[in-house]
Amino acid sequence: MPLSHQHERGLRPELLDRDTSEEFVEPMVEDLPDGANLDSLDDKPEDWTSGFDVEQEDGRNPVMWGEAVVRLLQSHEDCRNTTLHLERGYPGDPGHATHDVEADNRWMPSYQKKKFAEMNGWFREVVGVGERPSGESPDGIMEHPNVVLLTRSASSRPGKYKLGPVDHADQLRDSWTAVYHKMRNHFRSLGVEWQYDKRVEPHPGDGENQCYPHEHIVLLIDSPDLQLSDLRPIVEEHVETCDAAGPVAHDLDVEDWDANREDVGTAEIRKPDEIDNLAAYVCDYASIEPADLLERELPYVAFAASMWAVNAQTISRSDAACRASTADACKQRFEHSQCDQDLDHGEEIRRKEIRQQRKLVCAECGSPHGIDQSQTLVEAKHGTDDGPTAVADGGRDWHEEREDSLRDRWPSADAAVAVGEQPTRTGREIRNPDDSDKGKAITDRDIRLLVRGLGEGVRRPEWMKDGWILEHDPRYRPDPDDPLVYSAWSRAPDLRDPLPRIVVFLQERYSLHPDRIAEFVHQERADYDPQEDMVSFRRPPAWRLDAITVHGERHSVDDGGGGVQLVETRLSGEALKDWIRRNTRILEMAADTCGQLLWKGSHTRVSDVVDRLAERAGASVDRCEHIIEAFVDVPHRPIPWWEPECWGCSDGEYEGDRETSTWECWNCGDQYPIQ
Structure with missing residues (x-):
């Protein structure tokens, strides 16, 4: 099974097999200067007389899923033996420093532990469940919290063919936008506040979907009377927008979800006080486990390879959930004796533009969680006992706003100063x-x-x-x-x-x-x-990646930035032929003729027709269908002496010879008269 059957699907370059061929370039005698000949040139290029071979790329095909697993494990082992060399500033700067840190990725235990801690912080701030390491138990911001567990899945074989793991994951990913908008609009119509944490994990069990991804959505919803039926429209939207999702697999064959809760496994509603350890319960549901990739079962590693192949995001959260966990971490740093944070979350306020909206945020962590946005900045800083003068300026710190604007205009500057008003x-x-x-x-x-x-x-x-x-x-x-x-x-x-x-x-x-x-x-x-007014700022030197060491060998790092650059597939060879079989009607045309078709009026095996389509049309449905319409037809009668397989039963063969008047299948007796 290749990673993908799609043409022009981006994959990591190391997961592409390049199909190349050599082409001979004739001697370039015709390119001689005017009036010159080969004998008159003292220093003539060799290729002018002998020609040369060039290598050209005919295609880029995805590797097999098993090969991707091997290459992921090799990459993971390299990461486990990688050290990052960080540098702050440059030699001679007052704040110059260096620091080494071991490389990390999402398949390591440290990453899983971090996500588990963030989920704990999210529950503490929103639901009010659990204690921080200091022993403090915050009150949640939701008055009537509900924990909703929602599952989105898709079949790995929605039709005749089995999907590649990347193509299957694309089905889930492409339908998420519609599902998200449905949740937003639906919960808005119900008048409830909500937040989510979404995680992609391998499908459990040993069925046909083993190793393929499915999705867990953890929702926190503030509602005193939330019903299971309130979640049904969201599941219906997923099934409608995801071609590989089936209604039965998502319990849509159950008419009344509220009356038959035990028959519904796609969605579940729990009250936080019903669960002893909410974070552990949810993490078990979402398969969050602090284990290294090398310690995982093969189905998980195969799933990880499909996610790694396209650098797909496996965890995403709503903005509100991110801000809540950030605020929890800010409070922990203030309460921890080994941290040098002197101010608690929200103790000092500043303005910050978030998604084109200016919000009041904590000066320490930048999160607006738990900060009253209806107050002015003056009220936030000085309280509401200052009388009418507190809002005489509209509740804004003009000097600070100009300073923030100056900092935003020159993000690359170490320091800047502005005097007077800009003559806009x-x-x-x-x-x-x-x-x-x-x-x-x-x-x-x-x-x-x-x-x-x-x-x-x-x-x-x-x-x-x-x-x-x-x-x-x-x-x-x-x-x-x-x-x-x-x-x-x-x-x-x-x-x-x-x-x-x-x-x-x-x-x-x-x-x-x-x-x-x-x-x-x-x-x-x-x-x-x-x-x-004069405003200014000065940025401290920032940490940057200077070099990396892999298996003891140091490598310099370019300043061009990191990130994974995906390369599009360009199907060729057998991968292209398989694409034609999957995406055109050619096999349907030959379904009742034992694999026989007419190519320009002549009986031709369907495999040969596919070869000709690959040569002429490539991975284009429109071009393939145009050629099929022009040159391909379905034969009305078999030619037993050319292809003896019986059209009637497909198990026997026609027997006879050209001198007899009739050919007959030895299995079912189907006869074919000679005209």
Whole structure:
């Protein structure tokens, strides 16, 4: 069984067998310079007279599943004997340091232990089950927690052919997006909060699906009356979107899940207080075991080879679950005497952009878990006893935001400083009051001066250096009789007026986004002026991978980055012919003719037709079907003297000769008259 039967499926390059051939290139006598001949050239290239052979790649076929297992074990053994050499900064830097660490991967016990610890932390923070090493038992954030165990699987033989392990895993992976959206929309309609932890593991048992993957989803759902039937739409979505998934295998033949809970194994609901050790129970369900790959049973190793072949992710969690386990780890570091973390989780708050949303997060770990997002940053830092001044600036730390923005703009910089306000332009051209062609584009600074004017009793003299400011100051209107004379406008709002009124007033004159106007107003109310503020940051030297040692041999590491580069398959030879049999109707056409077809009107064995399709069409369903439509047909009568196999029973053969009038099957008696 090859890893995959797909054409153009990405695999690790070491898991591809390259099909090559040599082609002879004729001597390039015709490429001689004008007026020259071979005898006149003193230093003539050898290939001009003798030609040469070139090697070309005809295909890239996946290796067999067993070969992938061998190569995975070899790679794993190399990793077990690999040391990573890390370096911080460079020699001569104040913070320069080096550190060696043993390599790790997801098939090692340390990785499994880490994931088990993260699941424990997730349960503690969300459900309130279990204790941290310090003995603290936090209260979970869910009032009515439910632990849901959901299984997604697919058949390794959904039709006539058995799927390759990579193709089978793709079936599960490709349907996950639809299942996830179904869960999100369905639970939203139920009005419940939920989080998930999803793990891919080998199918249990020794049936036909042995060694193939299936998926466990652990859900934490906050609902006082969750029923098993509430999970049925999610399973139905999986069966509908995964071609290899069957309804019976997912208990959809059971009409009423709530009344027949004992007959439903696809989904299970448990209350946390019903289980003595929740994390251990779930880890047993999800096959989480702190064992090295070399200690695993062969089915697990074969499963691991199929995941390793495409660098597939075997564990994924919702953002909320990740943030909860991160917060738990932050609290453990604060409570542990050997850690140098001085602040508890959430004790110091900062703003951070997460998925294009600015959130309040813990300054130590960056997780927003357990932090009230409805409060302002000022309230988070100083509490709510500061009175109305706590939200006078909109609850934002402008200096810190500018510092974060500076840091985000230059992620590669070791240090940076910014003074004053960036002269961002809106793109609108503002002309002078005399209607001359000379104008200027309005900047953030200009808008700030206009907003500031709402709170100024007297115009500052320095604002008069640009004459156009009068025309665009919202507090003044030109005199109808003399356009160059401006007078105060009674409808102009004051800076202390409600924000919506100021926004509406300014939008009457300027096409500015309401959020930008609100930002300027909040800054002016807080007496904050970026022009007078200097922000800076300095990053400590970061650790980087300098070299690795494998089996005692040191290797340098390029700065181009790591990661697995997958190479697409390009089927050829027998792999291509097998692809044609699986993906075209050629075998269906020959099903009732004992493997005989007509190729351009002549009786031809189906294997020969497949060979010709491979030569002419390659791995393209459209091209294959076009050739089949043009050249291939189904014969109406057998030719016994060419292919004696009986069409009637397929077990016997026709007997006779061309001189007799009839051929007859010795097994079933089917007769074929000669016309």
